[in-house]
Amino acid sequence: METKKxxxxxxxxxxxxxxxxxxxxxxxxxxxxxxxxxLLTAALAPLISPYGATQRFNETQAxxxxxxxxxxxxxGYDVFSRTIWGTQTAVLVIVxxxxxxxxxxxxxxxLSGYIGGWLDRILVVVADAIYAFPTLLLAMVMSIAISQGRxxxxxxxxxxxxxxxxxxxxxxxxxxxxxxxxxxAEPFVESAIVVGASSVRIMARHIYKNATRTLPxxxxxxxxxxxxxLAGLGFLGFGIEPSSAAEWGYDLNHAQTDAASGxxxxxxxxxxxxxxxxxxxxLLGESMxxxxxxxxxxxxxxxxKKNGPTKDEELVDA
Amino acid sequence: xxxxxxQAPVEGQGLRPVLDIEDLKVTFAxxxxxxxxxxxxxxxxxxxxIVAIVGxxxxxxxxxxxxxxxxxxxxxxxxxxxxxxxxxxxTVSPHQLRQIRGRDVxxxxxxxxxxxxxxxxxxxxxxxxxxxxxxxxxxxxxREARRLAIDAxxxxxxxxxxxxxxxxxxxxxxxxxxxVVIAAALALNPGLIVADEPTTALDVTVQAEILELLRDLxxxxxxxxxxxxxxxxxxADLADRVVVMFQGDVVEEAPSQVLFxxxxxxxxxxLLAAVPHLGRNSASEGFTERAFQDKEVLxxxxxxxxxxxxxxxxxxxxxxxxxxxxxxxxxxxxxVGxxxxxxxxxxxxxxxxxxxxxxxxxxxxxxMRNYKERTFRPYRxxxxxxxxxxxxxxxxxxxxxxxxxxxxxxxxDLSGAAVTKKVEELLESVQLPRAYAKRFPHELSGGQRQRAxxxxxxxxxxxxxVADEPTxxxxxxxxxxxxxxxxxxxxxMGFAALFISHDLAVVDILAEWVGVLxxxxxxxxxxxxxxMGNPQEDYTKRLLASLPVPNPAEQAERRAVHxxxxxxx
Numbered sequence: 001m002e003t004k005k006x007x008x009x010x011x012x013x014x015x016x017x018x019x020x021x022x023x024x025x026x027x028x029x030x031x032x033x034x035x036x037x038x039l040l041t042a043a044l045a046p047l048i049s050p051y052g053a054t055q056r057f058n059e060t061q062a063x064x065x066x067x068x069x070x071x072x073x074x075x076g077y078d079v080f081s082r083t084i085w086g087t088q089t090a091v092l093v094i095v096x097x098x099x100x101x102x103x104x105x106x107x108x109x110x111l112s113g114y115i116g117g118w119l120d121r122i123l124v125v126v127a128d129a130i131y132a133f134p135t136l137l138l139a140m141v142m143s144i145a146i147s148q149g150r151x152x153x154x155x156x157x158x159x160x161x162x163x164x165x166x167x168x169x170x171x172x173x174x175x176x177x178x179x180x181x182x183x184x185a186e187p188f189v190e191s192a193i194v195v196g197a198s199s200v201r202i203m204a205r206h207i208y209k210n211a212t213r214t215l216p217x218x219x220x221x222x223x224x225x226x227x228x229x230l231a232g233l234g235f236l237g238f239g240i241e242p243s244s245a246a247e248w249g250y251d252l253n254h255a256q257t258d259a260a261s262g263x264x265x266x267x268x269x270x271x272x273x274x275x276x277x278x279x280x281x282x283l284l285g286e287s288m289x290x291x292x293x294x295x296x297x298x299x300x301x302x303x304x305k306k307n308g309p310t311k312d313e314e315l316v317d318a
Numbered sequence: 319x320x321x322x323x324x325q326a327p328v329e330g331q332g333l334r335p336v337l338d339i340e341d342l343k344v345t346f347a348x349x350x351x352x353x354x355x356x357x358x359x360x361x362x363x364x365x366x367x368i369v370a371i372v373g374x375x376x377x378x379x380x381x382x383x384x385x386x387x388x389x390x391x392x393x394x395x396x397x398x399x400x401x402x403x404x405x406x407x408x409t410v411s412p413h414q415l416r417q418i419r420g421r422d423v424x425x426x427x428x429x430x431x432x433x434x435x436x437x438x439x440x441x442x443x444x445x446x447x448x449x450x451x452x453x454x455x456x457x458x459x460x461r462e463a464r465r466l467a468i469d470a471x472x473x474x475x476x477x478x479x480x481x482x483x484x485x486x487x488x489x490x491x492x493x494x495x496x497x498v499v500i501a502a503a504l505a506l507n508p509g510l511i512v513a514d515e516p517t518t519a520l521d522v523t524v525q526a527e528i529l530e531l532l533r534d535l536x537x538x539x540x541x542x543x544x545x546x547x548x549x550x551x552x553x554a555d556l557a558d559r560v561v562v563m564f565q566g567d568v569v570e571e572a573p574s575q576v577l578f579x580x581x582x583x584x585x586x587x588x589l590l591a592a593v594p595h596l597g598r599n600s601a602s603e604g605f606t607e608r609a610f611q612d613k614e615v616l617x618x619x620x621x622x623x624x625x626x627x628x629x630x631x632x633x634x635x636x637x638x639x640x641x642x643x644x645x646x647x648x649x650x651x652x653x654v655g656x657x658x659x660x661x662x663x664x665x666x667x668x669x670x671x672x673x674x675x676x677x678x679x680x681x682x683x684x685x686m687r688n689y690k691e692r693t694f695r696p697y698r699x700x701x702x703x704x705x706x707x708x709x710x711x712x713x714x715x716x717x718x719x720x721x722x723x724x725x726x727x728x729x730x731d732l733s734g735a736a737v738t739k740k741v742e743e744l745l746e747s748v749q750l751p752r753a754y755a756k757r758f759p760h761e762l763s764g765g766q767r768q769r770a771x772x773x774x775x776x777x778x779x780x781x782x783x784v785a786d787e788p789t790x791x792x793x794x795x796x797x798x799x800x801x802x803x804x805x806x807x808x809x810x811m812g813f814a815a816l817f818i819s820h821d822l823a824v825v826d827i828l829a830e831w832v833g834v835l836x837x838x839x840x841x842x843x844x845x846x847x848x849x850m851g852n853p854q855e856d857y858t859k860r861l862l863a864s865l866p867v868p869n870p871a872e873q874a875e876r877r878a879v880h881x882x883x884x885x886x887x
Binding site: 186201205 | 669671695698699701705706707710711713714724729771774
């Protein structure tokens with residue numbers, strides 16, 4: 001029996017960090033650092049960025065200088081400030097989108113998996129139909145339906161988030177439904193049935209907690225996908241108005257023409273921001289996924305230092 | 319490699335042991351630190367000898383077996399020497415190890431259905447081992463490999479091997495699959511076979527056949543066998559010598575007869591005493607007629623039928639076929655049968671986990687044909703259920719106390735403090751310390767969990783308890799304690815019980831009235847000691863005869879009786 005661990009060391013990311021070794025540990029740490037930098041930047045955006053996200057300047061397409069360290073865009077925005085404020089938009093969209101889709105996905109998954117029958121069949125067909133749609137197209141349709149394509153900061157964030165939510169619900173739904181169906185046959189659920197527990201009680205008390213163990217993993221992986229979808233929407237012109245909030249996808253779109261004329265700074269920085277954020281979240285999610293699976297997890301070799309003498313014995317024996 | 323001249327003296331004379339293990343130590347790296355699975359194990363196996371390694375779970379017997387074949391995972395570190403025909407498995411290169419496997423030593427696994435690849439024919443799988451090696455220095459051709467595969471199948475007693483060689487694993491029964499696995503192990507005529515619990519996944523009647531086969535192999539081909547098992551009956555039936563392991567150490571090593579007659583070590587004595595022995599300690603000792611007939615009838619099945627719907631086009635599978643029986647208040651009804659006999663289905667139907675499809679099943683006066691979860695729920699407080707696997711029947715996120723409290727919270731309006739008090743009382747009644755209420759299921763051992771499971775089943779003082787193989791996932795010594803506890807509590811509380819088991823000896827300890835199921839039909843029912851002592855039906859006789867008893871001399875006699883029974887069929 002191992003001693004009870006402190007609450008801190010049982011937290012998702014921390015417990016995995018303790019279990020990791022070697023390359024897996026390096027990847028996890030890289031993921032944690034990038035994600036932490038992303039979150040910190042978002043939180044401290046007002047302090048870091050010299051100008052507001054929607055502040056316009058007279059000098060357009062100015063190269064990096066001491067006033068505008070990453071230059072300005074054709075629209076007269078400061079690239080550095082736009083990139084920094086963009087993290088905030090990205091975090092908000094991720095939080096709203098993933099929170100909404102987890103909430104709805106988990107409830108539908110539990111109901112569908114546990115109750116089964118016609119409800120299950122209908123929900124699965126709907127989820128499959130949504131799955132079969134190209135995600136970006138679906139997000140565009142949703143975005144147009146919600147905000148007629150253009151909007152201010154909050155409604156823009158919400159329409160982007162809801163568009164992403166629609167795409168993500170089937171993922172959570174499927175994972176939770178599959179887990180629920182598996183757990184339904186587990187003896188501990190049967191023992192609850194035998195004891196006379198109601199369906200609601202079984203779902204809430206016995207299945208919910210056991211079925212949601214994998215959610216932190218899907219969460220991190222989906223967060224990176226959410227950023228890509230948001231950037232895609234912005235790039236195609238269905239995102240958030242540049243006058244209401246900073247958004248990387250939009251900036252990247254408008255940097256397209258600049259690139260041809262040798263103005264690199266308008267595209268490189270928002271592009272790098274997208275790449276680094278997605279990379280960080282993916283590294284974090286993937287390594288957590290691997291570490292949670294005992295079969296994929298690497299382990300330390302049996303105490304090499306302590307067992308020094310045994311090695312020698314072996315040599316003598318051989 | 320100087321293998322041929324090293325092996326020369328082995329053949330015929332039996333001077334050099336086939337397997338020589340010296341000071342084997344195996345350590346695993348885990349998240350909780352290093353685990354010393356095997357501490358210091360040394361023994362040898364002579365040509366043509368059957369050595370059994372026995373021990374309870376966690377004793378290191380399977381790790382030892384895997385070390386013999388070099389199958390330990392990366393996280394394990396081993397030291398010492400495992401010498402097979404002159405090669406030390408621990409130090410040889412992976413290439414040499416591959417050559418040794420199959421040629422000098424082969425393995426038979428516990429679960430034949432997972433040891434065979436379902437997408438290849440059995441002939442292909444046997445030939446795979448042949449083609450991987452080059453016996454006599456040349457490659458085995460396709461036709462030659464097929465011929466050898468047919469030979470191997472013939473050796474292990476598969477009828478029509480020429481035809482069966484092209485069958486897929488699913489076309490064989492469980493016992494035949496294990497024969498195929500053994501045939502694959504035999505294909506290259508290795509001097510040593512390591513059999514890890516080769517009969518644990520099989521029914522007793524099939525187990526008897528496989529044990530017979532293994533004995534034949536030794537007698538005909540002189541193959542040495544290392545048998546890993548926890549079943550003392552199997553040891554008594556097959557082994558020449560026994561190595562008893564406990565917590566990674568060898569406790570005792572002795573010839574089989576000596577060990578069973580006069581175990582030297584205290585641990586071995588306890589282990590042997592815990593093995594249930596048919597005919598001893600019977601619950602129905604001295605009974606001449608069925609007891610408790612004056613009491614209220616709790617369960618009455620009349621021509622009960624339960625069918626599982628077939629897949630599209632195929633007919634429904636009838637798991638229970640016209641079964642009639644009654645369980646009266648205070649009576650322990652033992653239901654025995656092999657896998658697929660429908661015994662678990664009946665137990666689950668009584669608890670409302672399966673629907674009945676024909677006949678009648680009355681539980682506490684409720685007709686299960688008109689089953690509705692809502693109308694049956696009030697009856698549930700009078701039915702307790704103990705599941706087979708104590709590890710899986712507790713919600714891993716709830717403490718033991720919360721799990722045991724579930725029925726109280728659902729069916730009574732007791733206050734929080736009263737529930738806590740009641741839970742503590744319940745835990746004490748199953749001999750668990752009160753403090754265990756705050757522990758999580760994984761922090762308890764198997765036996766402790768099964769006691770907690772019993773406490774949960776009895777929380778509402780039910781009239782009827784359904785126990786589905788409650789001890790089959792436990793070690794023998796733990797099983798003995800749980801059975802004793804079950805019997806004590808049953809006498810004290812006087813509930814009726816349906817006790818389902820595949821182990822006749824276990825059923826005999828608890829049940830006054832025993833029913834024998836075979837392929838969904840109730841073949842025979844009667845007073846426990848009469849069924850065990852004087853069975854009337856052919857199937858019951860065979861079932862009893864195939865059960866190995868933990869005593870080599872007695873088992874040899876029983877084996878003869880069993881052979882005679884089979885011959886008569």
